[in-house]
Amino acid sequence: MVGIVGKPNTGKSTFFSAATLAPAEIGSYPFTTIKPNRGVGYVRTPCACKEFNIQDNPVNSICLNGIRLIPVELIDCAGLVPGAWQGRGLGNQFLDEIRKADALIHIIDASGGTDSEGRVCKPGEHDPLEDLGFLEHEITMWLASILKKDWPKIARTAEAESKDLLSMLEERLSGLTIKRSHISEAIRRTGINAEKPTDWSDEDFLKFVDTLRQIAKPMLIAANKIDIPTAQENLDKLKKLNYIIAPCCAEAELALRRAAEKKLIDYRPGDCNFKIDKPEQLNESQTRGLETIREKILLKYGSTGVQNAINFAFFKLLNMITVYPVEDVEHLSDHKGKVLPDAYLVPYGTTARQLAYMIHTELGESFIYAVDTREKKRIGEDHVLKDRDVISIISAKKRA
Ligand SMILES: Nc1nc2c(ncn2[C@@H]2O[C@H](COP(=O)(O)OP(=O)(O)O)[C@@H](O)[C@H]2O)c(=O)[nH]1
Ligand SMILES: [Mg+2]
Numbered sequence: 001m002v003g004i005v006g007k008p009n010t011g012k013s014t015f016f017s018a019a020t021l022a023p024a025e026i027g028s029y030p031f032t033t034i035k036p037n038r039g040v041g042y043v044r045t046p047c048a049c050k051e052f053n054i055q056d057n058p059v060n061s062i063c064l065n066g067i068r069l070i071p072v073e074l075i076d077c078a079g080l081v082p083g084a085w086q087g088r089g090l091g092n093q094f095l096d097e098i099r100k101a102d103a104l105i106h107i108i109d110a111s112g113g114t115d116s117e118g119r120v121c122k123p124g125e126h127d128p129l130e131d132l133g134f135l136e137h138e139i140t141m142w143l144a145s146i147l148k149k150d151w152p153k154i155a156r157t158a159e160a161e162s163k164d165l166l167s168m169l170e171e172r173l174s175g176l177t178i179k180r181s182h183i184s185e186a187i188r189r190t191g192i193n194a195e196k197p198t199d200w201s202d203e204d205f206l207k208f209v210d211t212l213r214q215i216a217k218p219m220l221i222a223a224n225k226i227d228i229p230t231a232q233e234n235l236d237k238l239k240k241l242n243y244i245i246a247p248c249c250a251e252a253e254l255a256l257r258r259a260a261e262k263k264l265i266d267y268r269p270g271d272c273n274f275k276i277d278k279p280e281q282l283n284e285s286q287t288r289g290l291e292t293i294r295e296k297i298l299l300k301y302g303s304t305g306v307q308n309a310i311n312f313a314f315f316k317l318l319n320m321i322t323v324y325p326v327e328d329v330e331h332l333s334d335h336k337g338k339v340l341p342d343a344y345l346v347p348y349g350t351t352a353r354q355l356a357y358m359i360h361t362e363l364g365e366s367f368i369y370a371v372d373t374r375e376k377k378r379i380g381e382d383h384v385l386k387d388r389d390v391i392s393i394i395s396a397k398k399r400a
Contacts, residue, residue, distance in 0.1 A: 001072075001073040001074070001075060001101055001102055001309070002072065002073070002074055002075070002101060002102065002103050002104070002105060002313045002314070003074075003075050003077050003097060003098050003099055003100075003101030003102075003103075003104045003105070004016050004074060004075065004077060004105050004107060005077045005080060005094070005098065005104050005105070005106050005107070005135065005219075006075050006080065006106050006107040006108060006131070006135065007079055007080055007081060007114065007117065007118040007131060007134075007135075008079030008080075008081070008114070008117070008119075009079070009109065009114045009119070009120060010079075010107045010108055010109040010114060010118070010224055010225075010249075011107055011225060011250045011251070012076055012077070012079065012107045013076055014224075014250040014251055014254055015076075015105075015107055015222065015224065015248070015250040015253075015306060015309075016037070016039065016074060016076035017254055017256040018250050018253035018254035018304075018306050019039075019041035019042075019074055019253075019269075019306055019307075019310060020039035020040060020041050020074060020255055020390065021254070021257040021258065021261065021314075022040075023062065023069065023257075023260065023261075023269065025065060025267065025276065037075060037076040037077070037097075038073065038074070038075050038076075039073075039074055039075075039076075040071045040072070040073060040074070041063075041071070041072055041073075041074045041310055042069035042070060042071055042072065042269060042307075042310070043069070043070050043072055043310055043311050043314045043320075043322075043345065044067055044068070044069055044268075044270045044307050044310075044311055044317070045067075045068050045070065045311075045322050045343070046066065046067065046068070046342070046386070046388070047063045047066050047067060047068035047343075048324050048340055048388050048390050049063060049066060049068075049339070049340055050066040050321040051374075051388070052332060052340075052374075052390070054332065054339055054340070055196075055339065056339045056340040056341075057333075057338040057339050057340070057341060058341060058342075058343070059300060059321065059334075059341040059342055060260070060341065060343065060344075061322065061342065061343045062294060064268045065107045065268075067268055067270075068343050069268075069269065069324070070322065070343045070345055072314060072345070073312070074310075075100065075101065076098055077094050077097040077098060077101075078093045078094040079114070079118055080094050080135060080138060081093075081117050081118060081315065082116060082117070082134055082138070083138075084138050084142075085138050085139075085140075085141040085142040088291075088376035088390065089369055095142050098139065098217065099175060099176045099177060099217065100177055101177065101217060101316060102177055102217075103217065103218050103219070103220075103222055103313045103314075103317040103318050104217055104219040104220075104313075105219070105220055105222050105309050105310070105313055106131075106132070106135055106219050106220065106221050106222065107222045107224050107248075107250075108128045108131050108132070108221060108222070108223055108224065108228055109126075109128055109224060109225050110128055110130075110223035110224060110225055110228075110231040110234045110235055110238070110247070110280060111123045111124070111225040111226075111228035111229075111230045111231040111234070112125060112126045112127060112128050112231075112234055113125070113126070113225065113228060113230070114126060116130060116131070116134065116254065123228050123229075123230040124233075126228035127234075128223075128234050128238075129234070129237060129238065129241070132221065132241075134241070134385050136210075136213070136217075136219070138208070139213050139217060140209055140210045140213045141346055143176075143209050143212065143213055144205070144206060144209045146172075146173075146176070147169075147172065147173075147205075148205075148211060149220060150172060150394030151205065152198075152253075154168045154169065154172065155197035155198045155200070156198060156199070158197055159195075159197065164186075164194075165194050165197055166180060166183055166184055166187075166194070167180075167321075169183045170183060177216070178212065178216040179209055179216070180328075182212060182215045182216040182220045183212065185215050185232065186208055186211045186212035186215050186216075186347075187208065189211050190202050190204070190207050190208045190211050192207075192208060195316060218317040218318070219241045219243075219317070220243065220244040220245070220246065220247045220309065220313060220317055221238065221244065221246070221315070222244065222245075222246050222248045222250075222305065222306075222307075222309040223235055223238055223245055223247045223248060223250045224247050224249070224250050225248075225249065225250075225251075226247045226248060226297070226305070227249045227251070227296055227297060229324050231247075234385070235247055235333070244312050244316055244372060246305045246309035246312055247301055247305050248304065248305035248306055248310040249293075249297045249301075249304050249305065249306075249370065250304070250306055251307075252293045252298075252304045253269075253304035253306040253307075253361065255289065255290070256290075256293065256304065257269065259274075259286075261292065263277060263278075263359070264276070264277060264278060264281055264282060264286075265277060269306070269307045270303055270306075270307025270308065270311070271303065272298055272302050272303050272324050273294065273299075273307075274290070274294070274298075276290065284395070286323055290386045296350075305341070314345060318347065319347055319348040320345045320346065320347055320348065321345075321346060321347075321348050321350075321385065321386065321387035321388075321389075322344070322345060322346075322387055322388055322389055323343075323344050323346055323350070323355060323385050323387075323388070323389045323390075324340050324342065324343055324344070324388070324390040324391070324394050325342060325344060325355060325359055325392070326339075326340065326341070326373065326390055326391070327392060328392070329371050329373055329376075329392045332373060332378045332390055340390070344358065344359075346358065346385065348387075349384060350385050350392070351381060351383060351384055352369075352370040352379050352380065352381055352382075352385065352391060353367050353382070355370075355385060355391060355393070355397070356370070356393045359393070362395075362397060363393055363395050363397075366395040366396040366397040367381055367394075367395050368394050368395055368396055369394050370383070370391050370392060370393045370394065371379070371391070371392040371394065372389060372390075372391060373390040373391065373392055374390060379391075
C-alpha cells in the first residue's frame with residue numbers, strides 16, 4: 001500500500017480522487033473504494049498482449065488497448081503539520097495511517113501557495129523545498145519516539161541474552177510494515193555495531209532511525225499545482241535535489257478522468273494527450289477547460305503526472321516488476337482459456353518458485369519447473385524473473 005502524504009491543502013485528496021477514479025471500461029469490476037480515504041488506484045504498464053500480438057482477457061487487472069492497468073491500494077493520509085509526532089493537529093491519525101504504508105508519495109504545493117501549516121498564501125510566498133525536510137523529520141521523530149521507550153531494555157537484552165538485536169527490533173516494529181531486511185540494511189548503512197547497542201549514542205540512535213525511515217518508508221515528491229506559474233521556478237530547484245520527482249497537476253487529471261468516465265473524451269490514465277469523442281456534447285467552457293489542460297499541462301509536461309507518481313512509487317521506490325502467470329504455454333491462458341488473465345506486481349528478485357507460492361501455496365510446494373513462454377525454455381526454481389515475463393508453472397499436482 002502507498003500512502004499519500006503532505007501538509008494540508010497541497011492537493012492530496014484531489015490526487016487521491018483522480019487516482020482512484022476507475023476508468024469507465026472497468027464497469028462491474030469489483031474495484032471500489034475501501035474506505036473514504038482508502039481506495040484502489042492503478043499502475044500502468046505496456047501489456048504483454050501487444051508483444052505476443054494476441055487478444056487478452058484480463059481478470060485481475062484491465063487492458064486498455066495495450067496498456068495494462070493493475071490495481072494497487074492507496075491511502076489518503078491526514079494532513080500533517082509541524083509537531084505532529086508530538087500529537088499536534090491530526091498527527092496521531094496520520095501516523096496510524098502511515099504504519100501500513102510500504103512507500104509514500106509526498107504531495108507538495110510546488111506553486112508555493114500554502115504556508116508551512118497548510119494555510120493558503122500568495123503563490124510564490126512559501127518555499128516548498130522547506131516542506132521536504134519537515135515531513136521527513138516528523139516521520140523520523142515518530143519512529144524514534146516509538147523505539148525510544150523500549151530502547152534501553154532492547155539494547156540490554158540483546159547484549160545479555162541469546163536474543164539478537166535484529167529479532168527484537170523486528171518484533172517491536174512489525175506493526176509498522178517494517179521488515180527484518182529493512183532493519184538489517186539500516187544497521188549496515190549506518191555503520192554501527194549491532195553487537196554493542198548499549199554503546200550507541202543518542203546521535204547513533206537517531207541516525208539509525210532516520211536511515212530506517214528512508215529504507216522502510218521510501219518517499220517520492222509529487223510536485224503538484226504545476227498549472228500555477230510560480231511552480232516552474234520551484235520545480236527547477238527541486239530537480240537539482242536528490243529525490244524522485246513527478247511534476248503534477250492533480251486537478252487536471254481529475255478533470256480528464258471525469259470527462260473520460262462520461263465518455264466525452266478518449267483518455268487513459270497517464271496518456272500524453274486525449275481525443276474529444278463527441279465535441280457536440282461539450283459546452284464552450286468545457287471545451288476551453290480541456291484545451292487549456294492539453295496546452296498548458298499535457299503538451300508541456302508530457303502528462304498530468306499523477307500516473308507517473310504512482311508508477312514511480314511501485315517501479316522505482318519499491319522495485320516492482322510485472323509478471324503474467326499462465327497455465328497453457330501455447331495459448332498463454334488459464335484453464336478456462338482466458339488469455340493473459342493476471343498481471344502480478346512482484347518485487348524485483350522474485351524467483352519462479354516464489355511466484356508459484358504467491359499464486360497458491362500448493363503450487364509452490366509442488367513446483368517442478370517453470371516455462372519462460374517468450375524464450376520457450378524451461379527455467380528452474382531459483383530463476384529470477386524479469387519485467388513482463390509470461391511464466392507457466394509446471395507442478396506435480398494440478399492447480400485447484
Ligand atoms: N491550481 C491547482 N489547484 C489544485 C491542484 N490540486 C488541488 N488543488 C486545489 O488545492 C486545494 C486543496 O486541495 P485538496 O485536495 O483538498 O488538498 P489536501 O488538503 O492536501 O487534501 C483545493 O482548492 C484544490 O482544488 C492542482 O493541480 N492545481
Ligand atoms: Mg485532504
